[in-house]
Amino acid sequence: MSPGGRAPLRAWFTPALLGLHAFWAVALVVCLLGGFWQLGVYESRQGDALDEARRSGEAVAIGDVWELGQPFTTDLQNQSVRVTGRFADDQFWVDGPMTGGRAWLVAPFEVEGSDGALLVVRGSAARPGAFPTVPSGDQTVTVVLQPSVGGGSTLDADRSTTGLTVASLLNQLPQRLWSGYGVVTDGSPAPDGLTLVPPPDPDVSWTVGLKNLAYALQWWVFAAFAVFMWWRMTSEQVGSLKS
């Protein structure tokens, strides 16, 4: 600042300085809006990617993407598949960290044309209870595939486990098992008193649309810079007018 102390307020409002004020005010507003605009683009790109991931859930026949004895690969996760076969009556409950405070009713579904069964989540209840009957005869259901989780216990006396771990269940169920499980979304309504389990939302990486997030940050850095430059330029001008 100039040695003569504070400049009079009037010195900040000369015509030349009014022009500077106006320029930097416009620059600030433009930069702030630019940042919000790019943030909006980032969010809509995230939304688009999520929609896309959900749409790729168009159901395909399970035999087209997977077979008994094959490992569960990551591209199978969230894949929606049609399965034809019969429900087996070897149901059990899953009640643990993966079920979000509810209990899932799971039945082995003997897949037609394969020598084994896919575990399917028929629905969820507030707590484990009596087992509802399974639909009889050939069924075609649509399920969203999920990988087996680790750490599930073996079935206890009430046929309940803490997690859907195929490896723990292999010895307790009479069927050979597919190496993942499916969440029923269509073709088999939830039994009375249960509700269908919503399949998990597919993950969308935060880096989708990263370019726009970077732009938003850049706009805001420029906004801060505009404030700084406004201060620098105006105070210098006021100082030079005084001297």
Added chain:
Amino acid sequence: MKNVAVAYRVLAWVVGINLILVMTGFIGQLATDELSWFNRNDGLISVIDVAHGWMFMALVVLIVLLARTHRWTPWFTITTGLLATIPFVSFWAERRATHAIQAAEPSSV
């Protein structure tokens, strides 16, 4: 302060060339069909675009340093920054600023 002037000249050219690439990529993506080179290499173009933003910021900082050293008027400082955002014109803005520096310091080359 000569170092800042040299850094400014170099960066102004890099940003100017980069800006032409950004514009080429932008127009190329709009004007060609979905399977064109431009649209298949969206990742590369994104990198160029984002790099432009950060380099332009560095350029603005250098302009401010020069403006302070050489006592540029606000008008000259602001136009030097704004003109750097226009393809091809940015090179002229760099020459204009460099001439102003050299006029003020006859000893420098």
